[in-house]
Amino acid sequence: MELRRQNKKALIEEGKTKRRNTYRGKDITSYYTDGSLYEMISNGRFDDIYVGNYINANGVIWLIADLDNYLYSGDTQFIKHHATIIPVKPLMNLGINETDTSEGGYVGSRMATETLPNLMASDGTIGKVFGSHILEYRNVLTNRVSETNVNQSGGL
Secondary structure (H helix, E strand, O other): OHHHHHHHHHHHHHHHHHHHOOOOOOEOHHHHHHOHHHHHHHOOOOOOOOOOOEEEEOOEEEEEEEEOOOOOOOOOOOOOOOEEEEEOOOOOOOOOOOOOOOOOOOOOOHHHHHHHHHHHOOOOHHHHHHHHHOOOOOOOOOOOOOOOOOOOOOOO
């Protein structure tokens, strides 16, 4: 019995790997509409979901960017199966804050304190589409930026 369970898990992981590494570009809006998209994601099998597939909801095309990319990561392991879904086009065109500077880092920005929370709210662009299916995970975010330190990203 244990061997069968291990084999089943191996097949699921193998199938997920294929889906993560194969760009398909298929419209899967029907799965979103009938609710089966969330079932396929939460059970970790991702039946018929591939990177590059997309849904059209509330006038926005949403692209499957990755599957389980945060699974088992973080200082407190993230253990929920998930899909990373991004809009194909920008949802808006705003600076990180009113002055277009990096003062306060991301944590102190308008983007973090107003823009993203408004998009995620139940009446926001993202919240309307994904609602209670939005997952949160822990991440390290900047709260300041030094204008005198050397840029380590390769830029000038």
